Amino acid sequence: MASSELSAIELCYATSSAGMHPSHNLPLKLRAIAGSGFKLAEIAFPDLEAYAAQNHSGYQKIDNAGRGDIDLLCEVAREIEALCVELGMKVLAVHPFSEFEGYTDAKKREDGFDRAQAWFKVLAALDCQMLQVGSSDDPETSGDLDVIARDLRQLADEAAAVDPPIRIAYEMWAWGVHVNTWQHTWEVCKLVDRPNFGLCLDTFQICARAYVDPASPPNVLPSASAHLAASLENLTRSVPPEKIFYLQISDGSRKVVADTLRENAQGLPPLYAWSNAWRPLPLLDVFRGFLPVVDVVEAVWRTGWRGPWSYEVFYEADMAKHDRDVPTRWTASARESHRMIMRDLEKRGLLHGA
Numbered sequence: 001m002a003s004s005e006l007s008a009i010e011l012c013y014a015t016s017s018a019g020m021h022p023s024h025n026l027p028l029k030l031r032a033i034a035g036s037g038f039k040l041a042e043i044a045f046p047d048l049e050a051y052a053a054q055n056h057s058g059y060q061k062i063d064n065a066g067r068g069d070i071d072l073l074c075e076v077a078r079e080i081e082a083l084c085v086e087l088g089m090k091v092l093a094v095h096p097f098s099e100f101e102g103y104t105d106a107k108k109r110e111d112g113f114d115r116a117q118a119w120f121k122v123l124a125a126l127d128c129q130m131l132q133v134g135s136s137d138d139p140e141t142s143g144d145l146d147v148i149a150r151d152l153r154q155l156a157d158e159a160a161a162v163d164p165p166i167r168i169a170y171e172m173w174a175w176g177v178h179v180n181t182w183q184h185t186w187e188v189c190k191l192v193d194r195p196n197f198g199l200c201l202d203t204f205q206i207c208a209r210a211y212v213d214p215a216s217p218p219n220v221l222p223s224a225s226a227h228l229a230a231s232l233e234n235l236t237r238s239v240p241p242e243k244i245f246y247l248q249i250s251d252g253s254r255k256v257v258a259d260t261l262r263e264n265a266q267g268l269p270p271l272y273a274w275s276n277a278w279r280p281l282p283l284l285d286v287f288r289g290f291l292p293v294v295d296v297v298e299a300v301w302r303t304g305w306r307g308p309w310s311y312e313v314f315y316e317a318d319m320a321k322h323d324r325d326v327p328t329r330w331t332a333s334a335r336e337s338h339r340m341i342m343r344d345l346e347k348r349g350l351l352h353g354a
Helices: 003-007 026-035 045-055 070-087 106-125 145-161 182-192 203-210 224-238 258-262 270-277 293-302 326-347
Strands: 011-014 040-044 090-097 130-134 167-171 197-202 244-249 309-311
Touching: 011 090, 011 326, 026 040, 026 045, 026 070, 026 326, 040 045, 045 070, 045 090, 045 106, 070 090, 070 106, 090 106, 090 167, 106 130, 106 145, 130 145, 145 167, 145 182, 145 197, 167 182, 167 244, 182 197, 182 224, 197 203, 203 224, 203 244, 203 270, 203 293, 224 293, 244 293, 258 270, 293 326, 309 326
Parallel strands: 011 040, 011 309, 040 090, 090 130, 130 167, 167 197, 197 244, 244 309
Antiparallel strands: none
16 A cells, blocks of 8 residues: 555544543543544544533533533633644544434424534634534434425535534434435435535444344344445445545444343433444454444445545443543554555555545
């Protein structure tokens, strides 16, 4: 593999509070990310709020209507942005903005847009120009794609009007009630029809619907390989590379017992519970990841896309440990995982001239 091919790829690592020990605060994770050579970070909004609460007694979280200590949170966000500058990093995106689109209740719609305006202020403080929106898992929302697109179109227009403008990266969540495949997000994207609205594709989310039985993860669907291959061929043919704003990469572990997911204490849908705690890095055998992640990456690569890669992992069995070395271990492992993915892509003849 030519060194220029590797150096041209923008690498990001996503912070996440899910499954992490409270001692792994946001600055600790950002320093680990930078120390492993990543120049981009994807910041979880709950991470930022947790850090604000740790340092400011009585901090009031931002609620679903955008109410809370927004000025204080922006102050904390500016501190984090200054740290990123010190570390030679930039915030690629903030996530996850969820349970937003598809409401027919006027008050819930209004609350969602008020919340968006609050988040836009935080993005500005972080010097970040991309908001990730996860497809809604609220059964009270409409399944009409025109209604969903109406809300997201307005969100994109409001995001374009702020200074500096913000792009919206729409991600299908495999447990979403109406939008839970990449095909759904692409149909919505076409309906929204705005230049600042595109997709965040995720290897785990795609495989969780096209390769795994959604009701009983991590069981593989009958004829899973053929089913996924057809889906990925369609993706390569259908989605223009400029509409893929970035690619999130993670695997799914076989270590989890399906009964544990069905009976999880939070009452989450099985795919959501699996996603929250059993998503390791690809190609590192110790975690028993089994999803065909490289096949998904290949399909995205074949569209002509050459955007940022974001490594997003949730592995509670290790990340929940009271051990300040955990973030450094995982970011270093992400670099190794990336190297192995690139090795496999090179074997498939995909990297020449990249």
